[in-house]
Amino acid sequence: MDKLLPMLRNKRVALVVNHTSIVNKKGTHLLDSLISCGIIVKKVFAPEHGFRGNADAGEQIKDGKDNKTGIPIISLYGKNKKPSKEQMADVDVVVFDIQDVGARFYTYISTMHYVMEACAETGKRLIITDRPNPCDYVDGPVMKSALRSFVGMHLIPLLHGCTVGELAQMINGEGWLEGKKKCPLTIIKVKNWKHGQPYSLSVKPSPNLINDHAISFYASLCPFEATNISLGRGTRTPFEVLGAPDKKYGEFTFTPVSLVGFEKNPMHKDQLCYGIDLRKVQSPKGFTLKYFIQFYNKSGQGAEFFTRPRWFDQLLGDASVRKEIIEGKSEAEIKAGWKQGLTKYKKMRAKYLLYTE
Structure with missing residues (x-):
């Protein structure tokens, strides 16, 4: 919060957050913390499972208002997956604070992609408050472009081995946004964590990932x-x-x-x-x-x-x-076919890592 607050003073703010956006051991939500500090929060963009994280996988999320604060909530899971220019017009900066689990098909990173695209198109800065990756491996097949969808938007392995901040740098650096635009990006780094260190989540990131x-x-x-x-x-x-x-x-x-x-x-x-x-x-x-x-x-x-x-x-x-x-191939035989793609990806990934010794 010490680094984030000065960036938000006298700015109109939109949050991309859910139930994992906790800022202290008391379990205080980022939205509540920012409002208590006098930050002007105009709206919340909600990903899959909703702002409170209690919607089923695949369940359409509806627009509404937060019962506690009255802040408007705009769904980014359903027909509208990308903030529109009208929705971005009354904000100066967007904050993304969601816990990821390191899998390509976990849709929070797809939501981040579309938010980056909206920020790139409107010239608004995106601030990512980074969090560790609890499944910090590089493994599985690299995405083929013909199979791109909301459960796989990037040419990365099934387990990508990045934090959301590192992945955002990769999206920008590799020109993956529409028209190869660049999102104005600031990453608030994680303290006291490096790749390879275990990380236990205090809040389940979605309804069925309970531990x-x-x-x-x-x-x-x-x-x-x-x-x-x-x-x-x-x-x-x-x-x-x-x-x-x-x-x-x-x-x-x-x-x-x-x-x-x-x-x-x-x-x-x-x-x-x-x-x-x-x-x-x-x-x-x-x-x-x-x-x-x-x-x-x-x-x-x-x-x-x-x-x-x-x-x-x-x-x-x-x-x-x-x-x-x-065809009856073994796991070892199937995995052998991924080796070249993973080697190439790891070389590219190294350019964007923030948490190495």
Whole structure:
């Protein structure tokens, strides 16, 4: 706050924030802190899951007002993913403060991209209050341009190994904004953290990432959303269990239900699912296809296992992964095909790192 406040004095401010935008151990929200310091906050732009972080994945977020402060809230998840020129007209500076988890398809970084674009087009400065990456690995396939979508806007690996501040520098530096425009950018760096150091989140970054263990499995399990395998949405252990209503998938059982604060309408709702329990399994050190290949083989369905093949390809960012799984290739064989792309990415990434020894 000491660095941020002087940048905002006598400025009209817009915030891109959610429930993770906490500024002290008391759990004070950035919005409340800025208002108490006399900062003029004109509006809040809300990402996926909403300003308070309680909307389901994929659920459309509506415009409204914050009940506590009366500040207007404008959704950036739904039809409007990018602040319009009209929405930017009455602000001088935008502050982005959201906790990311290091996965390319986690949509907060896509929201950041569009905010950067809006700032570049209107000449407004974006201030990023940076936060550590809790899944700080470079792994997985590098995105192919033909598969770009809101769950993958940048030609980066599935686990990109950057903070949002570093990624914003990369977006600017590599000319990834529309028309290769540059966003006026200021990054307030994290103190007392370097790449490679573990980081535990005090607030769950989205409804179904309830602890550090689930976050570590998130990137590897999320592709199951392109199949009929439940990854535990509708339980109190999402991203820590896997299964479906078929005994062939394992002896462990769970039943997804409608859970407020987790998932209102989960896959296989009220059905007994059979599968595996990952709660005591060691966290993966990066991205793994181990569990996906295991369930694919147990299914005996071949290509039909992919109920949404295009969605799987968009999540992975490379259509060859699905084809190679169907062909029966091992994880090691599939990963070997990513090596060259990852080597090239790491060289490019090095230019933008802020937290190295």
